[in-house]
Amino acid sequence: MADSAAKPDTEELYQKAKRAKADNDNGGGEAGEEPECENILSEFKTSKVLSDSAREKNIFIHGKLADQDAVVILEKTPIREDTLAELFTGSKLKLEMRNDIYSTYRLQAPPQLNEIKTTVVFPATEKHIKKYQRQESFLVEETGVDYQSITLPYIQKQSFSVQWVHNILEKKAEADRIVFEDPDPTVGFVLLPDFKWDQKQVDDLYLIAITHQRGIRSLRDLTSEHLPLLQNIFQKGKEAILQRHKLPASKLRVYLHYQPSYYHLHVHFTKLGYEAPGCGVERAHLLADVIQNLQSHPEYYKTRTLYFPLRADDGLLSKYKEAGRL
Amino acid sequence: MADSAAKPDTEELYQKAKRAKADNDNGGGEAGEEPECENILSEFKTSKVLSDSAREKNIFIHGKLADQDAVVILEKTPIREDTLAELFTGSKLKLEMRNDIYSTYRLQAPPQLNEIKTTVVFPATEKHIKKYQRQESFLVEETGVDYQSITLPYIQKQSFSVQWVHNILEKKAEADRIVFEDPDPTVGFVLLPDFKWDQKQVDDLYLIAITHQRGIRSLRDLTSEHLPLLQNIFQKGKEAILQRHKLPASKLRVYLHYQPSYYHLHVHFTKLGYEAPGCGVERAHLLADVIQNLQSHPEYYKTRTLYFPLRADDGLLSKYKEAGRL
Known part of the structure; x- marks a missing residue:
């Protein structure tokens, strides 16, 4: 070796x-x-x-x-059930607060139970150190004008490759992973498991619907003209998951990310109760809400101020800092 | 009382x-x-x-x-950075496994550091026990009409006690925990740490703003007339957290829950990056979005269909099932 x-x-x-x-x-x-x-x-x-x-x-x-x-x-x-009796009798307890029926304490447990x-990792290389380094995030406030003047130019200049998405849509890659497809070029999509899901159990079910229609970068590009597309994904996506994974719509969280991690419209389907990364209110937008908002206000996502987190090393964050927006 | x-x-x-x-x-x-x-x-x-x-x-x-x-x-x-030196010198370490540069140990720490x-909760009622019992959740779709005909009658019939909230507002309990107060009866609020936060580090900062104004049950009761209240909480809450905890607004996630766990209006302030329970898109509503939506549509939350998870044992879920809505 x-x-x-x-x-x-x-x-x-x-x-x-x-x-x-x-x-x-x-x-x-x-x-x-x-x-x-x-x-x-x-x-x-x-x-x-x-x-x-x-x-x-x-x-x-x-x-x-x-x-x-x-x-x-x-x-x-983790706290083990089989140690509880010993933990309760062998610990020291210090009262912090009492309000009516609620009280809180600090408990000092015997070291062997805790x-x-x-x-x-020793010796560690530069790579190990980087691997465990957390990147802080900052919440950015993006008005409709900010999108046009800061975000969109940045996205266009970066020209992030979505070749891998096109490969999927054209069956040049991952064709065997596709769970469902509606081939219609306007309202159609492919549905396939996210990489994070090993498909061994439905507890952490995670599928992605990718639109056949190209050129819709994100939530910001959506107007009421896209309602048939969004409703089709919502309806047929839920049906396909019910059929294949036996999960009804009431067990699903269906949403878009903003900012997305790639600028080709896609929708996330995750199991309710599974705290999937990125399902927090600061980044996720329920598809049902998106549909409703566009129904009552065709330009909702063009005009609205949107909030999203960016990591400290994200180039877009630098643009917002340069513009004095943070 | x-x-x-x-x-x-x-x-x-x-x-x-x-x-x-x-x-x-x-x-x-x-x-x-x-x-x-x-x-x-x-x-x-x-x-x-x-x-x-x-x-x-x-x-x-x-x-x-x-x-x-x-x-x-x-x-x-949580493991605190300021205790690490003492933890490293004062603990017992037991080797479990070594493979090349990787090794794992079990560490027995001095009890006061761990x-x-x-x-x-004592005495606890049936309801408390149920509250903490792990349950499957189901996503419920509530139209404005459903709220009036199913949810509101259920809330009113249950008459969940908010006595402990009144105790706080009247300084009969937890007065020493209050971080900030605006005493105005219409737009005022008290800000205090959530029970879940031990206040030892800002990484999992979690504060709650509770309105002095009574009778606003939830998001559903909000109209444009509450904008001064919401803006006041947003502004002064952020200022108080910046002053006391040195966290700027760009590090905060500020939101309401729907359904809330108690029907007296309150706002959650948590640190961005801390995956606080209930910060998922299926239950949380960014205060900034709530304000925007009410600005452009005074009755937004009275008329909109809202989605939220309910646990299998929640009485409200039974009502939705009885109404054939699941």
């Missing part, structure tokens, strides 16, 4: 980190005997938090171990 | 639960002196896990405390 040299190197670095710890402890006996209990992290020096999630209780940290780059990932463990899963 | 009797009753039950504990401990001295350190949960008997999330590290438990129903919610706390947020 080409990189068989990597292993002894890693091992050597680990030993070096352990020796550093042993020296600091003024004694090295323990290090050799119980390597599984050795707290290698006591020597870890944090450089930067790459990302973290308050919801998922995890944190990704870049730092140094024995003068080498390392990434440490900490994630709290472990943190720890992953160490 | 009609249900002013609720408070002493709750207090009495807490005392009863504490006495039971004191008796079991063969000594009651501590109970009276340090109620904030009393482990009321050592007497809690689990009946059933109502739901749990391995992703979010929380668990919702139904059980008994002093022979009364109680619901206990445990949720591990608390579990605990919420107790």
Whole structure:
């Protein structure tokens, strides 16, 4: 194997980190005997938090171990039903707030019932560090005028390739993945599973309908003339999913993204209850709402101020910053 | 107030639960002196896990405390950057696996660095227990007429108590948690942290603005006459969060729920990027969109068809089923 040299190197670095710890402890006996209990992290020096999630209780940290780059990932463990009795009797409880029947506490659990899963990448390369680096997002406010003067010129200049979409529509790629097709050139579409869905269970069902009609970049291009297209996708998409996956319309979240990740009109079908990435109110627009809004106001999406998140490294965000809009 | 009797009753039950504990401990001295350190949960008997999330590290438990129903919610706390150094030096580490540059460990942290947020609902009613019971959801389509003929009569008949909201507005409870207040009776509101947020980090910032004006049940009651109220909440809420938490408007998701979980108008402020429960497009409505829609159509939310998820055990869902609407 080409990189068989990597292993002894890693091992050597680990030993070096352990020796550093042993020296600091003024004694090295323990290090050799119980390597599984050795707290290698006591020597870890944090450089930067790459990302973290308050919801998922995890944190990704870049730092140094024995003068080498390392990434440490900490994630709290799920609360197990079989430890509850011990948790309730063996913990310390501190009252924070009481209002009527509601009270909140901070609970200090016995350490063995409350472990943190720890992953160490050591030594880590530049690529590992980038991989775990979170990009912050900013909410952008785009008026109809902003779209014409900032967003549209940017999209046109970038000329993002949608060749892969055309390949699907022309059956040059992914033809075997198509779940349903209406071949009509004006109101037709193909329906196929999103890459994120492994199709093993319907719990995280995720399909995409891509219009045969070309040139509709996004929500912003839609007017009442597109109502037959949108209604056709809504109706036939739901029917196809009912037939193939036995999920009725009442279990589906059907929506568009704005900004979309590619500028060829497409509609997302995900299972209600599955928190699919991008189904938040700041980016998703229910197809049913889009249809209603266009029915009562043909130019709704041309004139309305729309809000959407952009990542810090998105070129479009720079354009909004340059225009003094953030 | 009609249900002013609720408070002493709750207090009495807490005392009863504490006495039971004191008796079991063969000594009651501590109970009276340090109620904030009393482990009321050592007497809690689990009946059933109502739901749990391995992703979010929380668990919702139904059980008994002093022979009364109680619901206990445990949720591990986010990992804080400012505790990392202490966490790395003060923990025990157990090696699980090593493969080349990757290794995984179980880390036992000092208890004070690794608390579990605990919420107790006691005594709990059938409704509380149902609320936390994991349930499938169904998307309901509610026209303006459906609201008048199905939803509104149901809300009125249930007469869900908002006593705890009035307690907050009248400073009878949680007064010390209020972050900002505009006392104006028409356009004023109080802003305070949501129960779900422990306020230790802004990553999962979650605040609620509750209107002083009473009688606005939800989005459905809003017309253009409420624009000054909505704009005031939007503007002053953002300012207060910028001042106190240093988060600019471009980092905030500001929205209403429909259906709300209680029928007294309130607005959610959460950090963009934090996937707060209920921020999905199927339940959340951006306040900025609500304002725009009312500006161009004063009766928008009275006439529009609205979509929202209802849990299988929700009484309102039964009403929609009875009406043949599902």
